[in-house]
Amino acid sequence: MYTRILVATDGTKLSKKAVTSAISLAATCKAELIAMQVVPPYPIAYFEGGMASDSREIKRVEALWVNKAQAVLDLVKKAAAAKGVEVRTLVSKSDMVSHAIIAAAEKNDCDLIVMASHGRRGIKRLLLGSETQHVLTHSSTPVLVLR
Numbered sequence: 001m002y003t004r005i006l007v008a009t010d011g012t013k014l015s016k017k018a019v020t021s022a023i024s025l026a027a028t029c030k031a032e033l034i035a036m037q038v039v040p041p042y043p044i045a046y047f048e049g050g051m052a053s054d055s056r057e058i059k060r061v062e063a064l065w066v067n068k069a070q071a072v073l074d075l076v077k078k079a080a081a082a083k084g085v086e087v088r089t090l091v092s093k094s095d096m097v098s099h100a101i102i103a104a105a106e107k108n109d110c111d112l113i114v115m116a117s118h119g120r121r122g123i124k125r126l127l128l129g130s131e132t133q134h135v136l137t138h139s140s141t142p143v144l145v146l147r
Helices: 012-031 055-082 098-107 120-127 131-139
Strands: 004-008 032-039 088-093 112-116 145-146
Touching: 004 012, 004 098, 012 032, 012 112, 012 145, 032 055, 032 098, 055 088, 088 098, 088 145, 098 112, 098 131, 112 131, 131 145
Parallel strands: 004 032, 004 112, 032 088, 112 145
Antiparallel strands: none
């Protein structure tokens, strides 16, 4: 049914449910799992009078964020290995989470994207936005959304 499944996680309790479901589905289908987390680039202000950021500090903070993301993905890899699922991990640096997820799914020829959603409605959804909604509406790869 599926040969390669991408699961997007940020390490939160909600995304852990998506990871657990993706691992179970991958085990059932004997599919490869790609676990991914998107980290933002360090924000740089270009406003007049803004304080210039030290490039070494920016690199240090970005490396810290990547290391934290990799630690989350290593936990996914360990949980998947216990179920006999082969996992590749991917940390992507982007300020556009949904675009990074869609691009990773296309680049890795994934059959399915698994994500969690808070299920916000109404004004909260409009104000907070939804990466999951953006992936759903812009991806050519099928998306399984879990709440």
